[in-house]
Amino acid sequence: xxxxxxxxxxxxxxxxxxxxxxxxxxxxxxxxxxxxxxxxxxxxxxxxxxxxxxxxxxxxxxx
Amino acid sequence: xxxxxxxxxxxxxxxxxxxxxxxxxxxxxxxxxxxxxxxxxxxxxxxxxxxxxxxxxxxxxxxxxxxxxxxxxxxxxxxxxxxxxxxxxxxxxxxxxxxxxxxxxxxxxxxxxxxxxxxxxxxxxxxxxxxxxxxxxxxxxxxxxxxxxxxxxxxxxxxxxxxxx
Numbered sequence: 673x674x675x676x677x678x679x680x681x682x683x684x685x686x687x688x689x690x691x692x693x694x695x696x697x698x699x700x701x702x703x704x705x706x707x708x709x710x711x712x713x714x715x716x717x718x719x720x721x722x723x724x725x726x727x728x729x730x731x732x733x734x735x
Numbered sequence: 736x737x738x739x740x741x742x743x744x745x746x747x748x749x750x751x752x753x754x755x756x757x758x759x760x761x762x763x764x765x766x767x768x769x770x771x772x773x774x775x776x777x778x779x780x781x782x783x784x785x786x787x788x789x790x791x792x793x794x795x796x797x798x799x800x801x802x803x804x805x806x807x808x809x810x811x812x813x814x815x816x817x818x819x820x821x822x823x824x825x826x827x828x829x830x831x832x833x834x835x836x837x838x839x840x841x842x843x844x845x846x847x848x849x850x851x852x853x854x855x856x857x858x859x860x861x862x863x864x865x866x867x868x869x870x871x872x873x874x875x876x877x878x879x880x881x882x883x884x885x886x887x888x889x890x891x892x893x894x895x896x897x898x899x900x
Contacts, residue, residue: 683871685879686879686882686883686886687883689879689880689882689883690883690886690887692880692883693883693884693887694767695887695891697767698765698766698767698884698887698888698891699891701765701766701767702765702888702891702892702895704765706763706851706852706853707853707854709762709763709765710739710740710743710759710762710763710853710854711740713739713762713769713770714738714739714740716769717736717737717769717771718736720769721736
């Protein structure tokens with residue numbers, strides 16, 4: 673296995689995807705504690721679930 | 736929905752030897768992508784299998800996506816016979832991995848993980864470079880965006896480390 677401390681070799685496809693990464697969100701997250709990151713994930717999961725349910729209700733109303 | 740906090744607390748408080756990997760490990764390192772389950776690489780030692788079985792038993796572990804009523808027995812023998820288990824539990828989805836592509840099993844990965852404190856309990860989490868290597872080794876097209884985020888995260892962390900007084 674390669675040395676994990678070495679910078680990873682650059683892959684052109686991944687480099688392209690990296691341009692789409694919102695680094696402001698990463699920096700914001702890096703300022704949070706581990707517990708805060710997990711609680712934030714749980715909030716996001718809750719929001720995603722509520723949106724999914726709202727979409728489902730809306731589709732049912734249209735039928 | 737997965738109760739990440741409860742699941743992690745349960746695994747850690749039950750003294751199970753495991754390493755957090757996958758999307759949850761990425762979250763711990765600061766990734767922003769939404770994940771739905773908890774992935775762990777668990778030690779295959781007999782006593783650890785017993786601890787896993789005892790800890791999860793009250794939460795009705797069952798094979799995710801399998802039709803109800805299968806003769807699935809949640810015991811150490813079942814764990815011994817298999818390797819990777821994708822489970823549903825009443826606390827949410829949990830993937831028990833005996834090994835991961837490009838990384839191996841628990842004993843191979845321990846040296847590439849760190850002890851972190853999560854909600855007051857100590858827990859092992861795969862280091863970011865190892866997480867990146869695992870994603871690369873898996874070579875799945877659907878992982879490209881996640882891989883890009885992890886690499887960007889590593890760059891950001893190194894930038895922070897180099898500017899720290």
